[in-house]
Amino acid sequence: MDMQTSFLDRLFDKGLLIDTGVDGLYGRSGQFEDVIAGFERLIGTVGGADKAEVIRFPPGINRAYFEKSGYMKSFPQLAGTxxxxxxxxxxxxxxxxxxxxxxxxxxxxxxxxxxxTPAACYPLYPTIAKRGNLPASGGLYDIQSYCFRHEPSKDPARQQLFRMREYVCMGTESDVTEFRQLWMDRGVEMMEKIGLDVKIDIANDPFFGRAGKMLANNQRDQNLKFELLIPVTSTTNQTACMSFNYHQDAFGAKWGLNLENGDVAHTACVGFGLERIALALFAKHGLDVEAWPQPVRDALWG
Amino acid sequence: MDMQTSFLDRLFDKGLLIDTGVDGLYGRSGQFEDVIAGFERLIGTVGGADKAEVIRFPPGINRAYFEKSGYMKSFPQLAGTxxxxxxxxxxxxxxxxxxxxxxxxxxxxxxxxxxxTPAACYPLYPTIAKRGNLPASGGLYDIQSYCFRHEPSKDPARQQLFRMREYVCMGTESDVTEFRQLWMDRGVEMMEKIGLDVKIDIANDPFFGRAGKMLANNQRDQNLKFELLIPVTSTTNQTACMSFNYHQDAFGAKWGLNLENGDVAHTACVGFGLERIALALFAKHGLDVEAWPQPVRDALWG
Structure with missing residues (x-):
């Protein structure tokens, strides 16, 4: 905790984050935003050729969609109505x-x-289902929004309102698992380009209560979610800056997402925690962006 | 209402806005976002030389700040806790x-x-007050965030979650009233550049209840708020796409914003309703951005 508080204080002192009096709710300076914009530009240079459909939802979701999503079963403590x-x-x-x-x-x-919105892609599944069957080639979507999680913390990498950029793939099992593997490889390469040390590990989500332990075990045993971890405030307790989720056909079945041949679609999503990646950059290269290594600056701002 | 519903349906059909099942809560296509980005670029070419400090808050505000702001006195029906x-x-x-x-x-x-956040600049005043006295030259800030207003509607120009870009000026009475006049002139010029017919009028905010009528009268009688109106779904009931607010020393006194000499700061803010301006462009020039007049495209995307 001390390392986290001290990093947060340094970010406040430098004006990169702005204290609002609530833990996990911070303003951002123009410089901080430039780093996020630079990283989103890098995402575009890596993923742009895939021609994903760009959709942007505001930071709220239809409550009926949210209720049906099952989020309150797994993470009731994090949601904000x-x-x-x-x-x-x-x-x-x-x-x-x-x-x-x-x-x-x-x-x-x-x-x-x-x-x-608890995760940027939540409004997407019912939206795509309303269009009717997916084409044979499946669907690929580029999503970004502010997300909310009620978990006040002094760790600057655990904010209550933060941005998540995602690519979401819908198609056959092999389509979406290949998509997930592609982005695990791309993610590692991208972070190397900006000078960050990464490792990929199985995720460990904070499912609620004793019943939640079963959900956590299932997620782990079936390799449904991986995370890309980067040291931000600690090398032993690293921060998940990307996640790689394979939903099997669970979201397809829930929302009625079908392929052209009538099969239920499989889905996968890949998420970038934009604030966390910016913070990892500040933690590694220092708070003075002008002094960052030139290759890192080039990768972000070209 | 018919014109509004029909414009909304056309935006849905064209995929520029995306129905989420809740009135006033819409997804946006990449094309819609490009128009917003283009207009924000235009704002930057007009206001960039003023060297405002860029600050970006997430779409939420500290509840203590919100309570002190007095918003629940004037617009309790619009706020979202x-x-x-x-x-x-x-x-x-x-x-x-x-x-x-x-x-x-x-x-x-x-x-x-x-x-x-009910209006993008709300978190700014307590943030600046915490820094201590303003310099003699005052302060100028560039703000943008998603804002929430609980007013479900079929009018696409009345959304529950929408983005507001603002410049906020703090200083002497003459500083901030000059700032406001400057942006009234600039706003008219900018809208002419993108081919929109505008007029400026005194604002008529929806203050709550009978007591609210007094607040509305006061706002009107003292010329505290002007709006830049553009026809979107109606020429007789035009849409406020910008607002120009002079707070006198009310915010300065409330938040303890003082000038170097100890005087209470006067404040003013100028807001752009980004979705409304994009919608005004679609209403005027058509839903096919490729077919917009070249001078309009140049003004937005250079």
């Missing part, structure tokens, strides 16, 4: 009175139809 | 049971420390 005041003028008077007195003013906040 | 599950394993079992049975599962969702 959006609530609004739906009362009348009298309720408003009492709300303002509570607020002035410093008592709980939130009892008339009612859940809306929107939940904060 | 973020709630998370904070229960134990037994609560989780009952949550999942409710979800399976289709009954209300949200009773153990507790408010978090984060509220969705």
């Amino acid at each position: 959006v609530h609004s005041f739906c009362g009348c003028e009298l309720d408003h008077v009492s709300l303002i009175k509570s607020m002035d007195e410093g008592t709980d003013w939130t009892k008339d906040q009612k859940i809306t139809d929107i939940v904060l | 973020v709630h998370s599950f904070c229960g134990c394993e037994l609560d989780h079992v009952s949550l999942i049971k409710s979800m399976d049975e289709g009954t209300d599962w949200t009773k153990d969702q507790k408010i978090t420390d984060i509220v969705l």
Whole structure:
């Protein structure tokens, strides 16, 4: 924890991240954003030729989609539902009175139809299913959005609102497992290009409760999720900066994603944790971007 | 309403916006995003020489800041608070049971420390105040984020999650009123460059309830907020695509923003509704960007 707090303090002092008074909720300087933009440019030079369809969702998802996704079964503690005041003028008077007195003013906040996006690709599956069967060649999508996870922390690599860039592949089992392997290789190469030491390992997601242990075991035993780990604040407890997920036909069956021949589509997704990658760069090459090695600067900004 | 629904349907058909099943919550195609990026580039060519400090906040704000801002006094119906599950394993079992049975599962969702950002500049004022007194030359900031307003609508120009780009000026009364006038002139010129017909008028914000009428009258009588209006789905009921706000010393006094000489800072902000401007372009020049007039394309993409 000390290394994490001290890295966070250095980022605040340099103005790269901006304290907002809530752990895991930070402003970013223009310089920090330039690093993210540079890395997204690098993603484009590597993945651009694949001609993925670009779709951008806002940071919220239809609550009906979210409920059906099963996220609340696995990670209820991380989700953020959006609530609004739906009362009348009298309720408003009492709300303002509570607020002035410093008592709980939130009892008339009612859940809306929107939940904060927990992972960038969640809104994609029902969207593609609505279009009808996938073409024989399957589908490839380029996704990015802010995501929310309720896990306040002093570790700058564990933010409550952060950006995830993803490629998502839908097709046959061999299509999507090849896609996943391709990006595991590309990911390692990309991180080498920007001077980061990486290793790939089986993921260990924080499934909720005792029942969650079974889900975690299943994910591990079936090699469903790998992560690309980079030292940010610790070499022994490294940070997952990319993930490589194979959903088998679980999302295909859930959302009704079918191939041209009627088979249920398999899906896989590859995610970049953009803030984490930027932080890994600052941790490795220092907080002064001008002083970064020229090959790293060239890889990011050309 | 018919014109709005029909424009929305045409945007869906063309794939520029993507239906997510919730009014006002839409995905965007790569083409739609290119228009937004082009307009942000144009903003940069106009405002870049002013050397504003670039700060990017995520789409959420510290709830303590939000509460102090007074937003719940004026627009309680529009705000979105973020709630998370904070229960134990037994609560989780009952949550999942409710979800399976289709009954209300949200009773153990507790408010978090984060509220969705209602306007891009809200997190800025307390952030700058924490730095101490402003320099004699004041401060100028370049801000952009997704914002949330709970107002489901079939009007594509009234989205629940949308992006707002802002410049914010802090300084003497004459500094910030000159800044506001400068951007009113620039805004008109920019919109002319991209072939949009504009007019500037006094704003008419949807303050809540009967008490809100007084706030609305005050805003109008003191010329505190102007809007740049463009026809999107209607020529008689035009869409506010920019706003020009003079806060007098209200934000300075609330947040403790002081000038070098100890005077309370005056503040003003100028906001671009990025989705609305993109929609105004599609409404005026058609849904096929390749067919837009060359001068408009040049202004956006150089």
